[in-house]
Amino acid sequence: MSGVTLSNVQKRFGAVEVIHGVDLTVDDGEFVVFVGPSGCGKSTLLRMIAGLEDISGGEISIGGTTVNDVEPADRGIAMVFQSYALYPHMTVEQNLSFGLRMNGKPRDDIARRVTKAASILQIEPLLARRPKQLSGGQRQRVAIGRAIVREPDVFLFDEPLSNLDAELRVQMRVEIARLHKELGTTMIYVTHDQTEAMTLADKIVVLRDGRVEQVGAPLDLYDDPANRFVAGFVGSPRMNFMAAKVVDTTPGSVTIETDNHGSARLTLPVRQAFQTGDAVTLGIRPEHFGGPDGDGTRLTVNVDVAEHLGATSFVYANMATGEQLIIEREQSRSEMGKTELTITIPPARAYLFDSAGDRIR
Amino acid sequence: MRATTRTAYGFLTPYLLIFAAFWVWPIIYSFYLSFLSTRVQPWTFNPTFNWGRLIIDPAFFNAFKNTMIILVIQVPVMIALATLLAVLLNSHLLKARGIMRFAFFAPVVVGEVAYAAVFRLMFQADFGVINKLLALVGVAPISWSSNPTAAMALIITAVTWRWVGYNAIIILSGLQSIPEDVYEAATLDKVSKTRQFFFITLPLLRPIILVCVVLSVIGTMQLFAEPFLITNRGGPGGATETLGLFLYRQGFTVLNFGYASAVAYTIAAIAIVISVINFWLGRDPK
Numbered sequence: 001m002s003g004v005t006l007s008n009v010q011k012r013f014g015a016v017e018v019i020h021g022v023d024l025t026v027d028d029g030e031f032v033v034f035v036g037p038s039g040c041g042k043s044t045l046l047r048m049i050a051g052l053e054d055i056s057g058g059e060i061s062i063g064g065t066t067v068n069d070v071e072p073a074d075r076g077i078a079m080v081f082q083s084y085a086l087y088p089h090m091t092v093e094q095n096l097s098f099g100l101r102m103n104g105k106p107r108d109d110i111a112r113r114v115t116k117a118a119s120i121l122q123i124e125p126l127l128a129r130r131p132k133q134l135s136g137g138q139r140q141r142v143a144i145g146r147a148i149v150r151e152p153d154v155f156l157f158d159e160p161l162s163n164l165d166a167e168l169r170v171q172m173r174v175e176i177a178r179l180h181k182e183l184g185t186t187m188i189y190v191t192h193d194q195t196e197a198m199t200l201a202d203k204i205v206v207l208r209d210g211r212v213e214q215v216g217a218p219l220d221l222y223d224d225p226a227n228r229f230v231a232g233f234v235g236s237p238r239m240n241f242m243a244a245k246v247v248d249t250t251p252g253s254v255t256i257e258t259d260n261h262g263s264a265r266l267t268l269p270v271r272q273a274f275q276t277g278d279a280v281t282l283g284i285r286p287e288h289f290g291g292p293d294g295d296g297t298r299l300t301v302n303v304d305v306a307e308h309l310g311a312t313s314f315v316y317a318n319m320a321t322g323e324q325l326i327i328e329r330e331q332s333r334s335e336m337g338k339t340e341l342t343i344t345i346p347p348a349r350a351y352l353f354d355s356a357g358d359r360i361r
Numbered sequence: 362m363r364a365t366t367r368t369a370y371g372f373l374t375p376y377l378l379i380f381a382a383f384w385v386w387p388i389i390y391s392f393y394l395s396f397l398s399t400r401v402q403p404w405t406f407n408p409t410f411n412w413g414r415l416i417i418d419p420a421f422f423n424a425f426k427n428t429m430i431i432l433v434i435q436v437p438v439m440i441a442l443a444t445l446l447a448v449l450l451n452s453h454l455l456k457a458r459g460i461m462r463f464a465f466f467a468p469v470v471v472g473e474v475a476y477a478a479v480f481r482l483m484f485q486a487d488f489g490v491i492n493k494l495l496a497l498v499g500v501a502p503i504s505w506s507s508n509p510t511a512a513m514a515l516i517i518t519a520v521t522w523r524w525v526g527y528n529a530i531i532i533l534s535g536l537q538s539i540p541e542d543v544y545e546a547a548t549l550d551k552v553s554k555t556r557q558f559f560f561i562t563l564p565l566l567r568p569i570i571l572v573c574v575v576l577s578v579i580g581t582m583q584l585f586a587e588p589f590l591i592t593n594r595g596g597p598g599g600a601t602e603t604l605g606l607f608l609y610r611q612g613f614t615v616l617n618f619g620y621a622s623a624v625a626y627t628i629a630a631i632a633i634v635i636s637v638i639n640f641w642l643g644r645d646p647k
């Protein structure tokens with residue numbers, strides 16, 4: 001078992017730089033999730049750790065050893081691909097044992113590893129089948145099994161669940177979490193799905209355009225996002241953002257007024273100094289709005305669409321300027337059919353961002 | 362019959378008529394012809410006349426033997442070369458892949474007569490470039506047109522040159538359908554490139570290689586143009602006479618249509634038998 005360290009890792013495809021100097025430490029036994037929108041470089045970063053892509057700059061070390069020039073197979077990693085990448089002409093058992101057989105492992109050792117992996121993943125009844133004869137979820141298990149038999153120091157997963165349907169995805173997510181608990185091995189997991197990231201990770205790495213935006217425990221990112229991008233990416237439905245202006249400042253606090261939503265005013269404690277007229281963005285999560293009698297600034301919005309899910313409802317309020325608010329309401333059956341909704345913004349739950357998107361504290 | 366269906370058949374009729382007249386009818390009629398004695402007019406029904414001759418005719422067996430020799434050597438060599446060529450043409454390291462692919466495919470497009478003429482020149486015993494090149498490495502001039510073994514080698518070389526690119530392109534399409542990440546998974550499994558080729562690429566190409574083998578077998582069974590044009594009608598002395606050439610001689614030189622028909626049906630039957638054996642040997646092991 002071992003940790004992974006990235007220092008100033010860069011990747012260029014020809015003249016295009018897609019990873020711009022990533023620094024990261026993955027501790028031994030940690031479950032780290034790389035999350036970010038499609039095309040932000042998650043797979044590239046993972047493939048560089050695996051050795052499937054060359055490193056254009058910087059250094060990657062696994063278990064304390066620099067692996068920049070180490071062959072992929074000798075890095076002590078195992079990877080699960082998004083498309084499973086099973087050997088189509090081999091049975092499940094052959095898929096699991098192929099690498100071991102090719103490397104001349106003793107027969108009883110191979111049998112032991114295959115049996116163990118098959119039992120962990122509950123795929124014993126499938127051992128004689130070909131990938132074609134398996135469902136998506138079963139293929140994914142085999143792909144994970146093929147990683148397990150290598151008994152690696154680090155598992156790498158590249159969006160392993162994205163080809164599965166919603167129900168199976170939840171099920172496999174739980175299984176991967178269980179697997180991590182059972183094996184205790186370092187795992188690096190790539191996904192664009194923040195729910196997967198929140199539920200699986202010990203530590204989330206939020207990536208955007210080849211840069212690390214923030215690293216932290218799931219709830220730390222939720223509670224204390226470093227910038228507007230992370231705030232918008234972590235949490236579902238996403239955080240609401242409202243354009244606002246600074247209308248008054250005192251040492252230790254600032255008063256802002258929203259551009260839309262009836263120019264609601266809000267005074268927030270901040271350390272940073274501001275000038276009247278500065279443009280800022282107010283952020284608040286859908287689940288943090290208060291009811292009409294709650295603390296804080298009162299706001300009345302027009303309801304466009306309301307989705308009632310039973311215990312909770314999501315109310316969508318759109319402004320002509322394109323600003324949209326999503327409001328989560330609990331116990332809201334009495335409000336069904338309303339066209340206007342009065343809510344409050346509790347100052348303790350509000351976030352402020354400057355015009356560059358950085359968090360104002 | 363619905364009106365639309367009738368219209369469709371209306372449009373198909375000209376083609377179907379031609380198909381019936383020039384495909385279906387000759388196939389049926391030649392089967393019938395193989396039971397006729399056609400050496401002298403009038404033709405008479407005599408089932409054992411051609412078929413009886415066929416099983417004892419040394420000329421037929423010579424052609425059969427030559428065809429089998431070509432088949433057994435040329436088809437495996439060509440398919441192996443085509444597979445290697447396909448792997449090369451698929452390589453990311455290769456520059457100008459499009460042009461290279463076309464270049465290797467091009468021989469199929471060249472007319473048979475033109476290509477045969479070039480091969481005759483290249484393999485000419487006295488001034489051909491091949492013997493000149495062999496002389497450079499100290500090999501005595503080979504008489505390609507009068508040495509039976511050399512003539513056979515020439516035919517095999519020519520056919521291979523002509524069809525190897527064609528088969529390589531077919532195999533290339535199979536290569537391209539193998540996902541890249543399967544190889545990446547194998548790389549992570551510490552499987553060398555050579556072993557990846559033998560344990561992943563080849564097994565996955567098996568169905569497509571099988572199709573190439575069967576197509577090549579059928580082609581070789583009908584081999585005609587090369588022995589006719591390059592080695593002077595199966596020369597020297599029938600050493601490169603193939604079944605196709607033998608059939609042509611019987612049908613269009615001697616005008617013995619009954620015997621030619623029996624030979625034609627025999628060629629087809631042998632091709633079918635070999636193809637079935639190929640498919641059986643190459644079937645998906647369960």
Ligand SMILES: Nc1ncnc2c1ncn2[C@@H]1O[C@H](COP(=O)(O)OP(=O)(O)O)[C@@H](O)[C@H]1O
Nearest residue numbers: 013016018036037038039040041042043044045
């Ligand atoms: N082989 C490649 N050649 C050129 N550009 C690539 C290659 N692979 C990825 N990229 C580019 O690198 C960026 C990151 O890609 P990727 O790591 O696959 O993103 P993600 O997995 O986060 O969706 C993208 O802009 C993509 O177009």
Ligand SMILES: [Mg+2]
Nearest residue numbers: 042043044159
């Ligand atoms: Mg990706």
